[in-house]
Amino acid sequence: MAKAEALTPLEFWKIHEALLSHNTTYSDLWYFLYHAPLKIGDVLTLTYADIENGRIRADAKRGTRALALNEAALSVITKRRKRYPQDLYLFQSHSNRVKAQPKAITIIAFNAALRQAAAKVTTKNVSSQSARKTRAMQLLNQGADLEFISVMLNHHDAAYTRAWLGGDEEKIKAA
Secondary structure, eight states: OOOOOOOOHHHHHHHHHHHHHHOHHHHHHHHHHHHSSSOHHHHHTOBGGGEETTEEEEOOTTOOEEEEOOHHHHHHHHHHHHHOTTOSBTTBOOOGGGTTSOOBOOHHHHHHHHHHHHHTTOSSOOOTHHHHHHHHHHHHHTTOOHHHHHHHTTOSOHHHHHHHHTSOHHHHHHO
């Protein structure tokens, strides 16, 4: 399986626009993934009850913790809550097949829509991870410290972040 690639800012926004023309939930999810310190699996299980005072209560291998959200991520939450006040999940499916019981959208459905949108924009391998990788690479190229990026991504250490981004910092900065 090919690894997800970081995108240019223009590629990211063109994919966002393509998703927006298809489904606002998918475009909101793509944008949220760019800004939130969570992986797709954690994001898809988020309920509004998990979000309080600009923080997400996250249960993980390292125990329960509160992760701060930036203004852009908070704006997605506010917009979705206003648009879908009855939803349980932040990214809830509104498909006719699941209307009887609240269910989050699936990673399979999102990645299918994402692949379709990305095919119109780039030949790069794009997956849900690409949003996080794109943000990390942009911050690194703007001079952000790898330790800061590691914290922003909610990684356990900078060495993991370096490996996740694909190698040493000079190679990464050259990308």
